[in-house]
Amino acid sequence: MSNPDHTPFLEAAAALLGPRGFTADADLMAPWLTDWRGRFTGRAIAMASPASTADVSALMRLCAEHRVAVVPQGGNSGMSGGATPDTGGHGLLLSLRRMNQIRVLDAENRMVTAEAGVVLQTLHEAADAAGLRFALTLGGKGSATIGGLISTNAGGTQVLRHGTMRAMVLGLEAVMADGSVLDTLTPLKKDNRGFDLKQVLIGSEGTLGIVTAATLRLEPRIAGRAVLWAGLASLHDARALLLHAEAHAGAALEGFEVMPRHSLDAVCAYLPSARAPLAEPHAWHALIELVADNDADAATLQSRAEALLASAFEAGLIADATIAASEAQAEAFWSLRDSIAPAERALGPAVQHDISVPTHKMPDFVEQAVPLLEAAWPGTRAVGFGHLGDGNIHFHVLAPAGVDPATWQATDGKAISAQVHDLVTQWGGSISAEHGIGQLKRDELARLGDPVALAMLRQIKAALDPHGLLNPGKLI
Amino acid sequence: MSNPDHTPFLEAAAALLGPRGFTADADLMAPWLTDWRGRFTGRAIAMASPASTADVSALMRLCAEHRVAVVPQGGNSGMSGGATPDTGGHGLLLSLRRMNQIRVLDAENRMVTAEAGVVLQTLHEAADAAGLRFALTLGGKGSATIGGLISTNAGGTQVLRHGTMRAMVLGLEAVMADGSVLDTLTPLKKDNRGFDLKQVLIGSEGTLGIVTAATLRLEPRIAGRAVLWAGLASLHDARALLLHAEAHAGAALEGFEVMPRHSLDAVCAYLPSARAPLAEPHAWHALIELVADNDADAATLQSRAEALLASAFEAGLIADATIAASEAQAEAFWSLRDSIAPAERALGPAVQHDISVPTHKMPDFVEQAVPLLEAAWPGTRAVGFGHLGDGNIHFHVLAPAGVDPATWQATDGKAISAQVHDLVTQWGGSISAEHGIGQLKRDELARLGDPVALAMLRQIKAALDPHGLLNPGKLI
Secondary structure, rough: OHHHHHHHHHHHHHHHHHHHHHEEOOHHHHHEEEEEOOOOOOOOEEEOOOOOOHHHHHHHHHHHHHHOEEEOOOOOOOOOOOOOOOOOOOEEEOOOOOOOOOOEEOOOOOOOEEOOOOOOHHHHHHHOOOOOOOOOOOOOOOOOHHHHHHHHOOOOOOHHOOOOOHHEEEEEEOOOOOOEEEEEOOOOOOOOOOOOOOEEEEEEEOOOOOEEEEEEEOOOOOOOEEEEEEEOOOOOHHHHHHHHHHHHHHHHEEEEEEEEEEHHHHHHHOOOOOOOOOOOOOOEEEEEEEOOOOOHHHHHHHHHHHHHHHHHOOOOOOOOOEEOOOOHHHHHHHEEEEEEEEHHHHHOOEEEEEOOOOHHHHHHHHHHHHHHHHHHOOOOEEEEEEHHHOEEEEEEEEOOOOOHHHHHHHHHHHHHHHHHHHHHHOOOOOOOOOOOOOOOHHHEEEEEHOOHHHHHHHHHHHHHHHOOOEEEOOOO | OOHHHHHHHHHHHHHHHHHHHOOOOHHHHHHOOOOOOOOOOOOEEEEOOOOOHHHHHHHHHHHHHHHEEEEOOOOOOOEEEEEEEOOOOOEEEEEEEOOOOOEEEEEOOOOEEEEEOOEHHHHHHHHHHHOOEEEOOOOOOOHHHEHHHOOOOOOOOHHHHHHHHHHHEEEEEEEEEEOOEEOOOHHHHHHHOOOOHHHHHOOOOOOOOOEEEEEOOOOOOOOEEEEEEEEEEEHHHHHHHHHHHHHHHHHHHEEEEEEEEHHHHHHHHHHOOOOOOOOOOEEEEEEEEEEEEEEEHHHHHHHHHHHHHHHHHHHHOOOOEEEEOOHHHHHHHHHHHOOHHHHHHHOEEEEEEEEOHHHHHHHHHHHHHHHHHHHHHOOOEEEEEEEEEOOOOEEEOOOOOOOHHHHHHHHHHHHHHHHHHHHHOOOOOOOOOOHHHHHHHOOHHHHOOOOHHHHHHHHHHHHOOOOOOOOOOOOO
């Protein structure tokens, strides 16, 4: 039953959006009130699913009038609980999933205007059909939506070359706290009428406005790729190899991922089909992707990849290496990388951290943090892997054998996370590299964030959302 | 003489900064109270020249305490009067020119941390000495400072490949209105602790904070370049040639500038040494620069440039073309482009507009706007030239022969500018592509800006500078 205080609002919202766009049915709402990892469950007075920007705007005006808070949600596949309502139960869950139109795909000018609810995979397919590609991808592409990806400034494995979501957004449409619509969908490559307002909304996790559509940059479709696998003696060697590859391959270098032996072993144990690409074991492994955007470059890609490895051997940077001989083998290499997270999870309880440090400091950080954590918490095992080129480490600490998962997570696990966040802050890094703050890290951000930066975030939040109606309890 | 009301502040500021850092001497201040184009002259109670971030911070705390407004200034070579005080005379002119240290140049990681007062030319030289380059340049490089370039989000002729100043800034240090220091100088490639605060400061023209230093991205030093000159029948052909060059040359395409026959003729009349690169006259001309970042690419650059032109001929896109045979000839081609502004000025009084439209609409815009303006204002001549790849047109309207310059500027000139701004707004464009708003276009922005965007700019301004102390009277 809805809270009686909200009846006038609920009636008005139901009338505005009609039965397809509005429900207070507990069963229909239930799947969207818990985040996909099951860490947060909230409550809401109703779920609105408007199908147009005009409806989002009218709804937000209603919310402002009745002082009803709004929790915007896309695919509900965020990592930090940023799209799950709190347990207070006084807010409205605002699903953007019905806003799933690709409004324009302009192949000549390589841009697409997509609504917030378009699923990433759908966008990939639309771009591909036009002979182009959208150069951001991540594991949750089958559920993650454009609106959510923008609101969390999503990353992924192609950031090295193409940047995060921030770099993809040419224009934005968003509904602000008073229901007004900011429309910068028409992209201007140069526009100095004040600072760039869309940058304020990107990464603001729905706390400043509701992203309803965006104009996004498309890239040429890949004409060819070479996927390399290298065995390395240390993470410092991996860093040296990255610099070597950057100098050699320039813009062709699209991905550079690293994993320690522990992660590769875990994947091989977890995936029946997995095979280590190299015969001998190595302390570290690098997965490198070179791409060609046109046929001329594609024709020379294989020989350039071979030359890159040959010169790296000569320079003593790598112990062993191989180039995927087929597209199937290239996929198999990437599957090893993409399976680390589930493979590590299968080993038992762990606390996971999505952190970053200045790119060039990542080897020192991992080399120092791993033994430090393992010594401080006997029986644990610390593992860092991920996006070396971005300084972004997925840093997992596995529980000692035999602990009770829930108890360990709530006690030692929590203390370990605090220590990891302290460490990364001391190193000038970030406690959230690509997953956002949401509910999960809000207290940690308040504890460890730069007071000047936090003050600015809060001042801007208060200015743009004076009644605190947009995604309360998230980020700040 | 200083205003007696300000005596306690002036004494405290003088004591804080010492004689090198503080003056109220009218003669010493005079050169900095008029913008370089002589369009704006203001007054100030004194000029402060702090030499460190700590001093800027302490000074800003004093200003906050005494409610003294501050006008930050770099090289005083802005185009919109954004660094010139107003005529009220109650503000402090804050020169950043003594903050001219390059704090760190990290060649391996291709980044440099430079203070706000470092002159662009100095930064170019420092990068070059390290075998790298800073990939933004513009006519005023001998005076423009890093702080000013960031505060106005400067553009230039390499935006096509490298983006505007916004894309160069990896980290920022700024003093906020209360004297607190935002320090994001340590660059993190991925950092999702809320929205990106440095993006709020970039392009804010000193109205939200005082940029004191920045960490900037460096590029490999150019290993070779090919500079092409093409004669074209129309601006639509130029656009088709641009798309052709993008498909052909990809990341090697660094510049694509266009000019009409009128501009080339004006330059040839103005510069005694100038020679048109092609034998026959053409309605339009394109200047194209391809660059190579490494020796391997440099070795094939000439043949790639020739192949590009050959295929463009075949496709019927160009009427005639040539490739600079030497570095001296390449410089001569660029000198033609860089001399358009003074050459046009030498023809007589004109109103000039730094505008942009969506990139692909630029040919239609120029083709429609030129006859429209010339018909509406008999005797005038309208000329558009500039950065075709960025949709950024420098659109000049020359006065009819025989008018009194000052009178014409103040009457017809003003009306023409309003009409150009109306037009560009109807086309979804910007009344300031790269020069900023400053004092020059503040009223036009208020008249033509999107009310939702203006409200956001004002809300954020009020939140971060509640007493209106930072560069009052500029932008908004």
